[in-house]
Amino acid sequence: MADKIRIGVLGASGYTGADLVRLAVRHPNMEIVALTANSHAGKPMRQVFRHLAHVPLPDLVKIEDADWGSVDAVFCGLPHGTTQAITKKIFETYPQVKIIDMSADFRLRDPATYKEWYGLDHVATDIQPEAVYGLTEHYRADIAKARLIACPGCYPTAVLLALLPLAGAGQIDFTDLVIDAKSGVSGAGRSLKENVLFCEAGEGMSPYAVGKHRHMAEIEQEIGKVGGIQDLRVNFTPHLIPMSRGELCTSYVKLVGGATAADLRNTLVEAYADEPFVTVADEGVLPQTQMVRGSNYVVVNVVPDRIPGRAIVISTLDNLVKGSAGQAIQNFNVAYGLTETTGIEQLPLFP
Numbered sequence: 503m504a505d506k507i508r509i510g511v512l513g514a515s516g517y518t519g520a521d522l523v524r525l526a527v528r529h530p531n532m533e534i535v536a537l538t539a540n541s542h543a544g545k546p547m548r549q550v551f552r553h554l555a556h557v558p559l560p561d562l563v564k565i566e567d568a569d570w571g572s573v574d575a576v577f578c579g580l581p582h583g584t585t586q587a588i589t590k591k592i593f594e595t596y597p598q599v600k601i602i603d604m605s606a607d608f609r610l611r612d613p614a615t616y617k618e619w620y621g622l623d624h625v626a627t628d629i630q631p632e633a634v635y636g637l638t639e640h641y642r643a644d645i646a647k648a649r650l651i652a653c654p655g656c657y658p659t660a661v662l663l664a665l666l667p668l669a670g671a672g673q674i675d676f677t678d679l680v681i682d683a684k685s686g687v688s689g690a691g692r693s694l695k696e697n698v699l700f701c702e703a704g705e706g707m708s709p710y711a712v713g714k715h716r717h718m719a720e721i722e723q724e725i726g727k728v729g730g731i732q733d734l735r736v737n738f739t740p741h742l743i744p745m746s747r748g749e750l751c752t753s754y755v756k757l758v759g760g761a762t763a764a765d766l767r768n769t770l771v772e773a774y775a776d777e778p779f780v781t782v783a784d785e786g787v788l789p790q791t792q793m794v795r796g797s798n799y800v801v802v803n804v805v806p807d808r809i810p811g812r813a814i815v816i817s818t819l820d821n822l823v824k825g826s827a828g829q830a831i832q833n834f835n836v837a838y839g840l841t842e843t844t845g846i847e848q849l850p851l852f853p
């Protein structure tokens with residue numbers, strides 16, 4: 503493998519694409535050769551993102567104008583529904599390219615489930631089966647061999663890192679999961695939407711997609727897989743909160759098999775003892791978004807509930823780093839046999 507792996511970023515004029523570029527610039531094994539945009543195509547990157555004006559970067563081009571023959575790995579930061587056709591097209595001509603997708607297009611294994619939640623027919627069902635779910639800590643061996651990696655959604659990353667080991671250990675009731683989630687506004691992307699306007703999001707907090715958020719399908723797929731449950735149902739309610747980045751998920755769980763909150767915490771400590779990016783907070787310390795801002799870290803912890811037989815599991819991450827661009831680079835490192843932490847070792851920004 504060459505010293506530098508040539509990368510292209512699709513959707514580089516969006517939030518996840520831009521954070522990918524920010525991290526890729528200092529990655530010792532990456533060379534950025536193509537950046538694409540839609541409405542911003544034709545512009546220099548420095549004009550679209552002033553914070554990236556310190557370094558030379560390729561100009562933004564339309565996807566069809568990029569030279570895919572000069573690219574080894576493609577990161578996709580496109581809206582869901584747009585990535586499938588592009589992935590198919592790139593693989594037809596350049597089957598050796600690795601594609602690391604940050605959208606939802608390849609996360610759900612069953613195309614019927616994709617249609618149910620996204621309202622779209624999947625147009626790449628032939629390549630969907632080879633997609634590996636890119637939750638690095640749980641699918642590392644598969645990611646190492648994959649050419650198509652479907653990075654998890656930001657909320658599912660936070661929720662699954664906290665709950666999968668507990669489900670695997672048989673310590674929580676799969677059928678009684680209540681997840682309360684909050685996200686900063688960058689989670690909604692850079693395009694103009696009413697609910698992300700400063701005067702609407704700036705001094706308020708609002709639930710959205712209650713009872714129908716598409717990340718439920720992903721959480722149900724992955725937790726259901728651990729328990730061999732086909733039709734698992736979880737309760738997941740996201741809220742938009744007035745901060746630019748960061749996410750905090752609080753999961754209310756029912757204990758089974760005589761487990762206590764302390765047992766759950768021990769399970770997480772053991773599961774993540776060797777993981778560079780998952781930190782189980784000290785006993786009694788509550789995860790906060792400031793513990794991870796701008797970094798690839800996730801902080802989790804478990805505290806007892808006053809209601810006997812229940813516990814509260816809290817997890818936090820930065821939606822643009824561990825929730826998308828950082829995790830995508832972590833997966834890239836695994837897929838190319840590099841040290842997994844390369845380029846994403848930055849500590850959180852504080853305050």
Ligand SMILES: NC(=O)C1=CN([C@@H]2O[C@H](COP(=O)(O)OP(=O)(O)OC[C@H]3O[C@@H](n4cnc5c(N)ncnc54)[C@H](OP(=O)(O)O)[C@@H]3O)[C@@H](O)[C@H]2O)C=CC1
Pocket residue numbers: 512513514515516517518519538539540541542543565578579580581582584604605606654655656688689690691692693821822825826
């Ligand atoms: N924001 C987040 O926290 C997270 C986002 N994701 C997922 O990552 C993906 C990107 O999200 P995000 O960066 O927030 O989105 P943005 O809206 O900020 O950016 C979208 C990007 O896609 C480009 N684009 C839009 N439509 C098309 C099209 N039809 N053809 C080609 N390019 C197009 C845009 O170009 P232009 O601006 O030039 O029009 C822009 O570069 C989404 O699937 C999102 O769900 C996943 C995890 C976290």
Ligand SMILES: CC(=O)N[C@@H](CCC(=O)OP(=O)(O)O)C(=O)O
Pocket residue numbers: 582604605606654655656657685686687688689690691717740742
């Ligand atoms: C605040 C906000 O709107 N957050 C987004 C986060 C989802 C996301 O970006 O993930 P996908 O890749 O699965 O689309 C949302 O809830 O839709």
